Amino acid sequence: MPSIAFGRGRVSLMEFSIRRAVIADAEEIARVHVEGWKNTYAGIVPDAYLASLDVKAHAELWKENIAAGEAIILVSESGCGIFGFAAGGKLREPIEGFDGELGAIYLLRGYQRCGAGRRLVEAVASQLRAQGMRSMAVRVLAQNPAVEFYRKLGGQVIEESLFEIGGASLPDLVMGWPDISVIFDPVPQSVATAQH
Numbered sequence: 001m002p003s004i005a006f007g008r009g010r011v012s013l014m015e016f017s018i019r020r021a022v023i024a025d026a027e028e029i030a031r032v033h034v035e036g037w038k039n040t041y042a043g044i045v046p047d048a049y050l051a052s053l054d055v056k057a058h059a060e061l062w063k064e065n066i067a068a069g070e071a072i073i074l075v076s077e078s079g080c081g082i083f084g085f086a087a088g089g090k091l092r093e094p095i096e097g098f099d100g101e102l103g104a105i106y107l108l109r110g111y112q113r114c115g116a117g118r119r120l121v122e123a124v125a126s127q128l129r130a131q132g133m134r135s136m137a138v139r140v141l142a143q144n145p146a147v148e149f150y151r152k153l154g155g156q157v158i159e160e161s162l163f164e165i166g167g168a169s170l171p172d173l174v175m176g177w178p179d180i181s182v183i184f185d186p187v188p189q190s191v192a193t194a195q196h
């Protein structure tokens with residue numbers, strides 16, 4: 001279990017672990033997912049669409065996803081339970097030069113900026129590599145601050161497009177890592193620490 005000392009102007013300590021999701025996690029994943037959408041996309045995605053998101057309906061979808069066993073679905077949990085998840089797998093819609101994708105990553109607000117997002121992306125990338133994939137893409141709304149998170153992890157903007165949702169047309173980016181090994185096999189820790 002990783003123990004991470006981290007903070008901006010204060011020192012916080014969060015212990016968490018990452019593991020594969022099981023069907024019994026579906027409802028908690030759905031709760032994090034729906035809460036994540038409502039918090040992240042308020043003021044970006046139309047309110048009516050966000051209000052329509054339903055934990056029970058999403059839980060059914062996650063149950064099916066986990067049961068199908070095709071996607072990589074990982075949860076991060078602390079002593080208080082599941083606070084985040086990430087999902088990935090084979091690229092669903094072709095993007096030239098890419099074979100794998102990060103399909104979703106969401107953390108409850110109180111657990112962000114403590115290193116768990118980075119660990120989840122590293123874990124998904126490493127599982128994709130273990131399944132024979134070499135690259136990874138992710139779609140992100142251009143207005144989402146997560147764009148900077150992906151940049152920090154070495155992601156580059158590959159394509160710009162528009163994403164239609166709830167009657168709105170929103171600027172959307174495809175970000176990608178042509179070589180995923182840079183994510184889980186980064187510069188030596190001593191160098192990374194010296195840069196902080």
Ligand SMILES: CC(C)(COP(=O)(O)OP(=O)(O)OC[C@H]1O[C@@H](n2cnc3c(N)ncnc32)[C@H](O)[C@@H]1OP(=O)(O)O)[C@@H](O)C(=O)NCCC(=O)NCCS
Binds near residue numbers: 036105107111
């Ligand atoms: C995006 C998200 C998964 C990132 O996870 P996290 O645990 O908060 O990020 P980490 O603490 O692992 O950050 C890793 C690095 O990215 C940086 N970073 C993270 N979020 C950032 C942001 N919004 N702006 C700028 N930098 C950011 C961190 O400072 C850190 O850099 P450092 O190691 O040089 O200090 C998380 O914030 C989240 O769930 N956001 C809401 C949902 C969302 O937008 N999901 C993506 C949908 S495409």
